[in-house]
Amino acid sequence: MSLQRDPERNEIDRLRKYVDVHGRRILEVGCGEGRLTWKYAKWAKTTIAIDLDHDSLRVARVDRPYDLEDQVHLACADSQYLPFSKEKFDIAILAWSL
């Protein structure tokens, strides 16, 4: 299939316009296959990307760029019960997940 999502990169352009991820600790809720994650995570200090869908996370793990293996951590977690201590993140991104 020839599907292209956001070929004009409007989404990452808007994200960059409204948030500076440089050196920040990011929580992405609803990362799916990592489509958005890979576009900003390089500049963040760390990114924890969560989703409830195992299949999507499996794809994300396979597709994770080598240079992001130490920076991006993928986890199956429910946003209603986040397995993190308080005040751990600078930025939270609800990625098509509200």
Added chain:
Amino acid sequence: MVDALSEIRRVLVPNGTLIDLRPFAEQWQIEVASTNEFEETGRVLDLPEQVNGDIAANEAMKEVETRRWFTRDAEEFFPFFYSWDTPSEMEEFIEEDWADFINVSDETKKATRSAWALGNADSRVRVRMKVLLSRWKKL
């Protein structure tokens, strides 16, 4: 949703930033597009699940504002395209992945196929989604 937003607030630092990024139902436009031009061929039909999802999300964000958990300091709508080589690929994708959210009338399918067949060699078919990005500060 409010429970999830409460959890997000808990794990954010004081003055931390929340980005709410999501598509917004608005009878998205279907287009046949080539490098320099595009033609609208119809609009999708929003199904109740899609519309009700937007309402619930908006109400959740209103609730966190009322509770003074977060305050909104920026908001923008922008276009986000899903694009395919052919009309049949678009129709197949919508039936498999978006059947609960949107529908496309036979009339629009016919108009899209016709416009694509008459289009330029590089013509593709796309859905112009409306996406919301809003930025919130933790209070």
